Amino acid sequence: MGKIVLSLIAALSISALSTSAGEIKLYQNANGQVFTTPATDRTDIDMISLSGAKKSITIVDNKSPDFLLGKQTHINMKFIADDNSDMWLKAGVRIQGTFENVSTNYKSDVNKDTSILDAYLRRVRFEVSAGFNKWTSFVMDIRNDKANFEDKGEQSFNVGDAYVKIKKPFNTSLVNFKLYRAKIDISRSETVKSARVIAYDRPKVADEAAQYITHNRRGTNIQAYGDWEKKIHYQIATGDGVYSGKMKDAAGAKLSKQTKDDVTQNSFFYGGKIVLSPFDGWEETKRTETYFAQGKHFEIGAAYWASDHINYDDGTVAQKIDHTLTNLEMSAHYKGLFVQAEYFQFDGVVKAWHSTEIGKSSGWYITSEYVIEELNYLAPFVRYESWDKFKGADGYDYTATTAGVNWYLKGNSIKAGLVYQTENYGTELDQGERTVSTVRLTSQFFF
DSSP states (O other): OHHHHHHHHHHHHHHHHHOSSSOOOOEEOTTOOEESSOOTTOEEOOHHHHHTOOOSEEEEOTTSOOBTTBOOEEEEEEEEOSSOTTOEEEEEEEEEEEEEEEEEEESSOGGGOEEEEEEEEEEEEEEEEEEOSSSEEEEEEEEOTTBTOTTOTTOOOEEEEEEEEEOOTTSSTTOEEEEEEOOOOSOHHHHSOGGGOSSSSOOHHHHHHHHHSSGGGOSSEEEEEEEETTTEEEEEEEEOOOOGGGOBOTTSOBOOHHHHTTOEEOSOEEEEEEEEOOSTTOOOOSOOSOOTTOSEEEEEEEEEEEEEEEEEEOSSOEEEEEEEEEEEEEEEEETTEEEEEEEEEEEEEESOTTOOOEEEEEEEEEEEEEOBGGGTSEEEEEEEEEEESSTTSTTOEEEEEEEEEEEESBTBSEEEEEEEEEEEEOTTSTTOSEEEEEEEEEEEEEO
16 A cells, blocks of 8 residues: 555656646556556546546436446536536436327227327426525526327427525535425425436326326425434425316316416315335335335335315306325335335315316325346336226226336436336226226337
8 A cells, every 4th residue: 555655746747747737647557656658558647636626517327337338427417617616507308109009999889999199399498597505595497398299299388496505504404495386295206306207107096196186296385394313204285275177076087278267275285294214224214115126225105195175166166175195105115126105095076077076086006116237227017007097886996907118228327118008997987987908118218
């Protein structure tokens, strides 16, 4: 070790004497000795790494496994100001493409059966964030999802996330804040970033939860969140309530345009979630569904959310409804095996918009993936979903079975997938009893 240190000092001294204004180039052999000239058995030394200085532009996740196309990237490219390392800018893109065949078999009338080929952009997003100081940052994205889906054309861009994050203002991970358009944790699957989910289309029961309390689970709100040694995580929030354009009755029918204009809500939503990682060494450190056979975690969680005093008048019925949502979750992974399950209960479900009958709905899903490192991170997965859209009544059942395989070519930065899904709709659901079979080819580019 002493010889190595002396050789490094000598090399630096020689470089300082021989280099007036140029870059210092140093080389190291297999024994750790340092030289000022290159050779076949010597490799470059990164002087920035030696000095401990921060790089001004970063993108590669150095902790990532080595995939077929290299290491995956971090979420967006980060540019750090040279004169203030607490100020930075991140920018990145996400694009998910889908080619699919959807076959629908109607039980009541085979003449209505359809088979449709479709190609569309499942998600197109430009993401940007900025750090103002060591406590405060801003995150937002502009998105155009499902462009060219079915007969919807090019769609239009809109704002997704748009929030100010205040991190550790009291120097503890127990207290952090987000303001404005940030996700509330009504579901683990819905909270995980879509670039990190196993299947691009989340369970339908989870999608319903995303609209049941606030618009797209991120209506303008204020929230506090934090963790205690990664053992206990919590979130509490309050803010803007439901959006009439996303409200559905038990059958899945939306409000008419005229009725939507007559929907009002006289309160903010409120609620919270708590997540526990009870076992030492199995703590959950980030919300994701893709672990690439690295490490292990186990967690369980529960949430309660309420969105009260929703008033609507469809011309025949005028009434007030109170939405409440209970969510239970569990997820775990050990090396290549990942398992996740959730349960949802909805109170305040309208059986039909022209009816005064209000009841409950409940559903659950379980999903699992196995990552095969030896096959260049090929990962087969399965998911089963069951949802009773109006408890105590026949014909309101929905089930879905999904199986597929993902290929993580560069982690989540570049991946492709093949999915097969079968959905069964009950007799009372919108469009009636039917079976929908889908074959889907997916891809993602994200950095």
